[in-house]
Amino acid sequence: MRDVAVIGVGETEFGELWDRSFRDLGIEAGLKAIQDAKLRSEDIDAVYIGNMSAGKFIDQEHVSALVADYSGLADMHLPTVRVEGGGACGAIALLQARLAIASGMHDIVVVGGAEKMTDVGEVQAAEILSSTADQEWESVFGATFAGLYAMMARRHMHEFGTTREQMAAVAVKNHKNGALNPEAQFQKEITIDAVLQAPWVAEPLGLFDCAPLSDGAAAVVLCEAQRARKFSDTPIRIAGSGQASDFLALHDRRDLTTLDATVIAGKRAFHEAKIMPKDIQVAEVHDNFTISEILAIEDLRFIEKGKGGPATAEGLTALNGKISVNTSGGLKARGQPVGATGVAQAVEIVRQLRGEAGKRQVVGARHGLTHTLGGTGATAVVHLFERGD
Amino acid sequence: MSLAIPRFWREIQSRYNLIGTKCGNCGKVDFPPRAVCPVCGRKSIGKMQRFQLGGKGSVVTYTVIHDAPAQFEMQKPYVMAIIEMDEGVRLTSQLIDVKPEDVRIGMKVQASFRKLGQDGDAGVIHYGYKFRPAG
Numbered sequence: 001m002r003d004v005a006v007i008g009v010g011e012t013e014f015g016e017l018w019d020r021s022f023r024d025l026g027i028e029a030g031l032k033a034i035q036d037a038k039l040r041s042e043d044i045d046a047v048y049i050g051n052m053s054a055g056k057f058i059d060q061e062h063v064s065a066l067v068a069d070y071s072g073l074a075d076m077h078l079p080t081v082r083v084e085g086g087g088a089c090g091a092i093a094l095l096q097a098r099l100a101i102a103s104g105m106h107d108i109v110v111v112g113g114a115e116k117m118t119d120v121g122e123v124q125a126a127e128i129l130s131s132t133a134d135q136e137w138e139s140v141f142g143a144t145f146a147g148l149y150a151m152m153a154r155r156h157m158h159e160f161g162t163t164r165e166q167m168a169a170v171a172v173k174n175h176k177n178g179a180l181n182p183e184a185q186f187q188k189e190i191t192i193d194a195v196l197q198a199p200w201v202a203e204p205l206g207l208f209d210c211a212p213l214s215d216g217a218a219a220v221v222l223c224e225a226q227r228a229r230k231f232s233d234t235p236i237r238i239a240g241s242g243q244a245s246d247f248l249a250l251h252d253r254r255d256l257t258t259l260d261a262t263v264i265a266g267k268r269a270f271h272e273a274k275i276m277p278k279d280i281q282v283a284e285v286h287d288n289f290t291i292s293e294i295l296a297i298e299d300l301r302f303i304e305k306g307k308g309g310p311a312t313a314e315g316l317t318a319l320n321g322k323i324s325v326n327t328s329g330g331l332k333a334r335g336q337p338v339g340a341t342g343v344a345q346a347v348e349i350v351r352q353l354r355g356e357a358g359k360r361q362v363v364g365a366r367h368g369l370t371h372t373l374g375g376t377g378a379t380a381v382v383h384l385f386e387r388g389d
Numbered sequence: 390m391s392l393a394i395p396r397f398w399r400e401i402q403s404r405y406n407l408i409g410t411k412c413g414n415c416g417k418v419d420f421p422p423r424a425v426c427p428v429c430g431r432k433s434i435g436k437m438q439r440f441q442l443g444g445k446g447s448v449v450t451y452t453v454i455h456d457a458p459a460q461f462e463m464q465k466p467y468v469m470a471i472i473e474m475d476e477g478v479r480l481t482s483q484l485i486d487v488k489p490e491d492v493r494i495g496m497k498v499q500a501s502f503r504k505l506g507q508d509g510d511a512g513v514i515h516y517g518y519k520f521r522p523a524g
């Protein structure tokens with residue numbers, strides 16, 4: 001396999017962007033990434049797009065060709081690929097694009113992720129999100145997406161004594177980081193009390209335990225590593241990638257407090273990169289709910305199983321703590337345009353490893369990780385990044 | 390969410406009568422029915438037998454839903470649980486005839502035939518299992 005590096009990144013602001021369409025967002029992120037890489041359009045060999053559900057959110061399928069078209073690339077007749085995989089689609093698109101370059105088929109690929117979620121109402125958006133769970137044997141009976149994660153949270157509290165305050169500490173930390181990110185949806189700090197007093201969504205999760213509905217897009221440009229220095233002074237190498245799946249329905253899983261797909265995707269990525277979890281300084285993990293970040297930091301072996309709650313409350317995962325987790329604000333504060341998630345996480349890690357993360361810069365960051373979930377954990381993807389120098 | 394009539398009808402056996410499968414190779418029970426045993430894989434093909442669950446089990450975890458889909462708006466707040474059936478297999482169901490504050494992990498429950506929902510004001514009514522405290 002050929003080595004692959006990130007040579008350009010770009011993203012839109014995330015939020016309820018009433019005046020921006022799906023195509024506006026996809027194009028803005030893509031063009032920013034292309035400019036960052038100082039590419040000419042004729043350098044591009046292919047476009048990969050992560051998108052969860054444009055068909056349901058905006059009634060538009062075939063968004064891969066659409067984004068290439070409106071980015072001014074129609075005349076180049078590039079191969080374009082749209083990847084689906086629930087919330088993990090952007091991370092899978094990144095992995096597939098990496099493989100396309102590693103195989104020798106392409107040299108330079110633009111990977112985008114985009115979702116336009118606010119053209120439908122909140123109830124409908126929540127129903128679309130839950131379509132990544134098992135519609136026939138979970139949703140039909142009344143289980144919501146938040147409800148399924150709430151059942152993991154309840155079980156984690158039961159087995160390990162995790163408290164609502166500890167889960168709230170995830171939201172407080174990520175809002176604190178989001179306040180340092182000018183592109184985040186929420187740039188305002190919150191308190192533990194505010195999280196605890198928010199209305200219930202699905203007990204034991206309240207409104208501030210949940211990531212928001214968002215519009216937004218992100219893009220990265222990948223390049224065969226030997227050519228990467230022609231475009232970037234600080235190419236960021238993809239050191240390892242792992243993807244894993246599991247039973248679609250939560251109730252069929254081996255354990256309700258461990259996402260085996262995360263564990264296995266992580267092992268695969270670390271094995272390839274020949275590094276250990278302790279070698280990572282900065283991680284973007286899939287905090288679609290507060291409990292999700294606690295599960296992720298345990299299942300990725302940053303923190304011992306069952307100790308994710310206390311570790312967060314003690315600040316081990318805060319900015320420049322033992323490991324800095326979700327410096328962008330995470331899905332919780334940066335926002336959660338689903339298809340953009342995996343790519344936006346990569347954008348943040350690249351900025352951190354380049355030393356361009358401004359007020360939220362992690363000191364001495366050399367290795368970074370992204371972790372992205374599809375559904376309630378039936379898919380997980382882990383990518384590891386390292387500075388090339 | 391609106392369900393096409395055949396889409397609900399196809400699963401009626403399992404939703405009305407808790408019909409699953411038992412692997413003829415290892416004996417593992419699955420619900421809903423599976424064509425391939427997740428444990429035995431290829432060895433189970435053609436050996437998956439129809440199997441009816443007894444309807445008794447216990448609560449493994451639960452939640453109280455406050456933000457509900459449109460279909461369940463009138464029922465909120467309502468309790469959803471993952472239930473481990475006495476046969477070992479787990480499923481997701483609504484818990485009824487119990488106050489949310491009285492639900493406990495480990496609580497014994499049994500299946501009950503109930504209305505799950507309906508397709509608008511004039512569409513078909515969906516029936517299936519919910520669970521209530523046993524005894």
